[in-house]
Amino acid sequence: xxxxxxxxxxxxxxxxxxxxxxxxxxxxxxxxxxxxxxxxxxxxxxxxxxxxxxxxxxxxxxxxxxxxxxxxxxxxxxxxxxxxxxxxxxxxxxxxxxxxxxxxxxxxxxxxxxxxxxxxxxxxxxxxxxxxxxxxxxxxxxxxxxxxxxxx
Numbered sequence: 320x321x322x323x324x325x326x327x328x329x330x331x332x333x334x335x336x337x338x339x340x341x342x343x344x345x346x347x348x349x350x351x352x353x354x355x356x357x358x359x360x361x362x363x364x365x366x367x368x369x370x371x372x373x374x375x376x377x378x379x380x381x382x383x384x385x386x387x388x389x390x391x392x393x394x395x396x397x398x399x400x401x402x403x404x405x406x407x408x409x410x411x412x413x414x415x416x417x418x419x420x421x422x423x424x425x426x427x428x429x430x431x432x433x434x435x436x437x438x439x440x441x442x443x444x445x446x447x448x449x450x451x452x453x454x455x456x457x458x459x460x461x462x463x464x465x466x467x468x469x470x471x
Contacts, residue, residue, distance in 0.1 A: 326353055326360035334369040336414035340432040348433060348468050352440050355464070358403035361395065363443070365436065366411050373413035388416045389435050391442040403444055410439035430465065437464045 326349040330342045349360050368376070370386050377383045377390060393408040412435055421431035438461055448454045 326350060327362045329362070329364045331364065331366045332414075333372065334367055334414050336367065336369070336418070338367050338414055338432060339427075339429040340436060344433070344468075345436055348436060348464070349440060351468055352437065352444070352464060355467070356403075356444055358444050359405055360440070360443075361405040361407045363407070363440070364409040365439075366409060367414040368411055370413060370415055373411060373416070376411050386413060386416050388413055388420060389439045389442075391439045393443050398445070401445070406443050408443045410436065410443075412436070412439070433468065434461050434465055437461050437468075 326346065328342060328346045328349060330345065332338050345365060349363060352358070353360050373390065374384065374386055377385065377387060380392070381390065390411045391408060392411075393406065395405050395407040397403055397405060412432075417431050417435050418428055420426075420435075421428045424431065426434075438457065441457055441460055442448075446453070446457050446460065448457045
């Protein structure tokens with residue numbers, strides 16, 4: 320019988336902002352998505368950066384010159400094979416932008432940080448948000464996992 324492994328999360332705060340999402344909470348969220356989506360997160364880096372660094376990453380890797388809340392990079396070979404049995408990746412999150420969004424949406428910073436983390440994990444699993452339909456689908460999944468994570 321195959322034993323399911325707990326996901327490994329490395330959390331880095333590489334900016335002068337407080338982050339309301341703890342490593343324990345983030346790991347619990349990863350475990351929830353892993354169970355619900357039938358995937359395996361092998362190792363995820365969650366890196367919080369400032370606006371300058373997120374723009375640099377966006378320019379260098381995606382040829383986009385603007386601030387965004389999160390950029391997801393998947394490293395394992397499964398992305399080409401549609402194999403989600405050992406997902407590895409890095410989520411670069413712009414802490415100041417996430418705090419601004421929380422204010423814009425009338426949301427707590429804690430829930431907005433958790434939503435953005437969930438959004439990044441969904442990207443690593445393979446969900447896209449290019450079209451309106453894909454965006455709506457991802458938002459529904461984010462809401463589902465926010466709700467489930469708050470009830471656990």
